[in-house]
Structures are given as C-alpha cells and as structure tokens.
Amino acid sequence: MRKPASDDVCIRFDHASVERSGRLIWSDGTFSIPGGSVTAIVGTNGTGKTTMMKTELGLLPLSNGRVEVLGQPAGQANDRIGYVPQSYTSDIDSNLTAEQSVLLGLTGTRFGIHPVNRQDKERAAGAMRFVGVEDRAHARLSQLSGGLRQRVAIAQALVCNPKLLMLDEPLANLDLASQRATVHLLAQLNRQLGMTIQVVAHDLNMLLPILTGAVYLLDGHPHYARMDDVLDSDLLTHLYGTKVEVVTTPQGDMFVAPDTDVSDGVAHDRFKTTEMVDLHPRHPEAGEAYENPTANQQD
C-alpha cells in the first residue's frame, strides 16, 4: 500500500446518487479522492462499480448531488481522462492494427475519416513504446493475445496524455503473468508520470502493492477510505458477504484471503516479497528506475 503523491483532489463526490431505469443503484456518496492516488472501486456484483466510472465520465446522469473530476463537473474534463472499458476486446474492430487502434484515442473515430498527421503517429508510437507493444504496431488486434490487446487498449487511453486513467476490471480474463505485467505498468504510470489511476477490481490482492485507497460500495452507498482502513477483516467480510481475513506475512506484506484459505498459510496469486519491493516506493530498497517487464514479452 502506498500514500498518494499529492493532496490535490482529483475526484469529488458530494451527496451523489444514481438511478438506472428508475432503480436507485447507490446513493449519498460524499468523499474526495486525491490526485496521484491509485484507487480501487470494490463491491460485489451489480453494486454499481461500472456505473460509478460512467458517472465520473458524465455518461450517466446523477439523480442527486454532484460529481467533479479534475475540478470540473463530471463529463467536462474527459479530454484529460483515459478510459479502458471492461469490454475493450469486443468494442474494437479486431481487423484494425494496433497502431490504428491507438490512433482512435486521438481521432475518436474510425481510422481514415480523420486524416492522421506525423505528430499523431509519433504520439501513438510513444504510447505503444510505453506499454511495450511498439514492435506490434502493424499487427492486427486479432493476431494479438488478450494481454497484448489490453496493452493496446491502455495505449489508446494514454495517447491523449491523460491526468487520470480509469480502467474497468483490467485484470479480468488475463493469465497471471499478464495480470502482473498490467500491475507493473500501472505502477510505472503512477510513479513515473504521476498519473492518478482508478481501477474497478474484484480481487484486491494483485493490486494491493500499488493501491493507496479504495471506494467501496456497501449497503447501497459509496465510501472512500485509505487502504490501511480498507484492509480490515470485519469491513471486508461485510463488503463481500463472506468471511474474509486480512493476513500479514512475517515480511510485513498484507493480503486478503477467504477464511478457509488462511489456515494453510499459503497466499495464492499475489506478488512475491521481492516483487513487492520493486513496486513499493515506501520500501527503502525500492529503486526509482523502472524496467519494462514486457520488453521481451511474446504473445
């Protein structure tokens, strides 16, 4: 867990409520998320996590209250927000090349309708280089693995140089290596570029080393808390509706486990202590230099 890099407010909810098809999804959310933070949105299925992101993007109206993002009413700062939706694979035409797909982040429309200039191409190349897919620029999306397609989707979100990056379930449907690579990439974006990051997540463990806080949807209301306060067995048990333990290893690393898994003392699907050191700036051994974990990755 980390502390956010800034005390500026990036997202502000003020007594915000949302209805969909006349049904109240959540209500009376009042909290502020600091700039430079890495925040998870957590809650059980259907509690309104995706709804929250769409509300922040101004894609869904509030039935009550206010939401401000980057100092403006929701929806008005979208040119400074990168968004990777949950269905990024099905939303994009798999006949596009990786480069064409990333360019859509600049043109916002189908390739060919807007002329693309050299500067656009250089920006797309920079975003692809950052996420480690520059050597796949001319590959069709249909030829890429799920992990690489997701990197292309992240490059598309990054190409407009956003202050805030929002990702809906970025670890879903990825194998363990791709999940780890994605978490490393998010750490790099946050630490090197100071980007504020918000992630809808079901499983906290993989993200724990980089999270500074979480919005949790509990009893029909969104709440924000710093990670130290979220990692509470009673709160997580209430949140997930099943017995959950927060376990601390002898090295001081924490992870969340269903009660039944705790007894064997084995943590599954999480980072090793040595990897936590790389991700964790609070740790004295954490280096500033960042090596792209996907530089040699093959699909």
Ligand SMILES: Nc1ncnc2c1ncn2[C@@H]1O[C@H](COP(=O)(O)OP(=O)(O)OP(=O)(O)O)[C@@H](O)[C@H]1O
């Ligand atoms: N287009 C829609 N019209 C009306 N209601 C919707 C629509 N999309 C979702 N909902 C409802 O809004 C509620 C919240 O949905 P949302 O997708 O935000 O939840 P979620 O927490 O992201 O779920 P999951 O964990 O399953 O992805 C659900 O009860 C869902 O049925």
